[in-house]
Amino acid sequence: MTWTQQVQGPVFRPGDREFDEETSGFQTAYKHRPAYVVAATGADDVRKALTGAGGLPVAVQATGHGRTVPLDGGVLISTRRMTGLRVDPGRRSAWIEAGVRWQQVITAAAEHGLAPLSGSAPEVGVVGYILGGGLGVLARRYGYAADHVSSIDVAAADGSLRHVTADDDPDLFRELRGAGHGLGVVTAMEIGLVPVTRLYGGGLYVDSPHVPELLEVYRDWTADLPDELTSSVALIPYPDMAGVPELLRGRYAAHVRIAFAGPTAQGERLVAPLRAAVPLLRDTLAELPFTQSASIYNDPAWPHSYGGTNAMLRELDPTVLRDIVELAGPGAPVPCIVQLNHMGGALARPPAVPNAVGHRDAAYLVRVLSVLGDPAAASRAHGRLLDALAPWTVGRSRNFLFGQPWADQAGAVVSGTA
Ligand SMILES: Cc1cc2nc3c(=O)[nH]c(=O)nc-3n(C[C@H](O)[C@H](O)[C@H](O)COP(=O)(O)OP(=O)(O)OC[C@H]3O[C@@H](n4cnc5c(N)ncnc54)[C@H](O)[C@@H]3O)c2cc1C
Incomplete structure (x- = not known):
């Protein structure tokens, strides 16, 4: 019996009807092209795939959200059937x-x-x-x-x-x-798991002319918040397409995302200064079950091609805010989505059992992402922003390094040495 016959789950080869479906995923910029896809059903299939590969390159894919280095030849272990x-x-x-x-x-x-x-x-x-x-x-x-x-x-x-x-x-x-x-x-x-069932949260949407002011207000506001409040601001050139709320279609806007794990009345008091600071296009803040937490962010759910990088910053100098708007705002050479996450709180404290998460001294995280029409132009635009942020940068967040054009950085994600 060959090793592929010993595997319990199906094994696909190029040309098989299921091959494309099994190798695809959320990231569409580039594809794995393995010689074999082992659709593993459990740990024993994974073991057999690894021994069967016998020195061929091996990659693993669950959903394809973080696919960074496509596999050419070798064995792709697909874990999507391992849903225990x-x-x-x-x-x-x-x-x-x-x-x-x-x-x-x-x-x-x-x-x-x-x-x-x-x-x-x-x-x-x-x-x-x-x-x-x-x-x-x-x-x-x-x-x-x-x-x-x-x-x-x-x-x-x-x-x-x-x-x-x-x-x-x-x-x-x-x-x-x-x-x-x-x-x-x-x-x-x-x-x-944690004992949380409800949140106070949602989004505040701010139109383009008020974005620079909003960023200043956000920086001051985040200077003194309880750990229960996690937030970020995304600057988004919204596409004019179905699935995007009518009000935001084709518009450049900021989306403040709030998740407060505490009483609603306290959450309302905490966000009051933000709500009052600039005119709002849309306000969805409300008490919600944790099961609806994705509605706070409204990430696109459809597969697409994207590339992106990030910088973890020790502080948020006013220059940084100006650079973000100037280099990656509405006038950027390629449309950029920028996300500014407020870090600190428990993120800054070492865990009970030490782990390899780095840069706990970062006070903010700046992420930049582009849908890839012209990867080289996007890479250049992102690079300019990273250069501008360099004086305040303490490192990169591994989970937000997306794409082939950034293989030099993202390669570190594969070897585990960033
Ligand atoms: C829309 C979107 C939203 C996101 N939101 C967040 C967020 O809020 N917070 C955050 O921290 N990150 C976030 N990420 C980043 C995400 O956590 C990473 O991209 C992550 O690697 C995705 O894992 P995956 O299994 O879904 O993707 P995959 O592409 O299937 O896997 C990503 C990589 O993980 C490795 N991998 C997967 N499964 C295994 C396994 N069983 N054994 C060993 N290695 C494995 C492989 O190297 C693989 O290349 C987001 C990404 C996207 C695209």
Whole structure:
């Protein structure tokens, strides 16, 4: 029996009807072109794929949100069928298999009055997100998702399976939580859940002429906030297309995203200065169940091609705000989406068990992303912004390095050494 016959899940080759579907994902800029796709059904399939590969290059894909280096030849292990999930309300944890997306955990945890440390898009894969740290809806209150992992099952390149915890292999356990891409194929994890069922949150939308003023106000406002309040501002050239709210279509606007894990009345008091500072196009702040937390961000749900990079900043100098608007605002050479995340709070504190998430001294994170029409032009525009931010930059956030044109930076994500 050949190794492909020993695998329980299907194995696809180029030309098979399912090959394109199985290799595709959220990122459409470039494709994996493996010689084999192993559609793994469990850890044993992952083991057999790794041993069967016998030295050929191997890549792993859950959803394709973070695909960075496309595979040419070799074996792609597709984990999308590995969707096992068990919630343990007593331990406030969930055991998840490698193909589980956040939406599945959000729904299952809510039945027990719990929430995961998920991010803006529930379709993102849990494992890929946590391997890079995981900056979520409740980030300033609870820290990175990688700070709340108690065990990881991983298959090494030779196919050997290991159950990794803080006690039996502290070094590997540390690296897998925050610098884990490229350190083997994770087959399962036990992740922490938190007792959150409701939030006060949503978005404040501000029209283009008021964006510079809003950014100044946001900087002052974030100087003194409780950890329960996690927020960011996105500057977005909204496309004129279906799916975008009518009011925002074709418009350049800022979208302030608020998630407050506390009483609504307190949340309202905290956001009052922001609400009053500039005219608002739209205000969706309200109490909402955690299960609707994705509505705070409204990330695009359709697959597309994108590239992007980021800078974690020790402070938000006024020059930075001016540079963001000048270099990546409405007049940028290619349309750029800029996101400014307020860091600090629990993100700045070391976790109970040390991990590899870096740059905890960052007070803000600036992310820049472009839909890729002209990748080289986007790369140049993003590079100019990074250069301008360099004096304040303490490092890069691994989860927000997207795309082939940034392979020099993103390559570090693969080797786990950024
Ligand atoms: C729309 C969108 C919203 C996002 N929001 C957030 C956010 O709020 N917070 C945040 O921190 N990040 C966010 N991200 C970034 C995201 O967490 C990373 O891109 C992450 O790597 C995606 O993982 P995935 O499994 O979904 O994607 P995939 O492309 O399937 O995987 C990404 C990489 O992870 C590795 N990987 C995946 N599964 C395994 C495995 N089982 N074993 C070993 N390696 C594996 C592989 O190297 C793979 O190349 C977002 C990305 C997008 C596109």
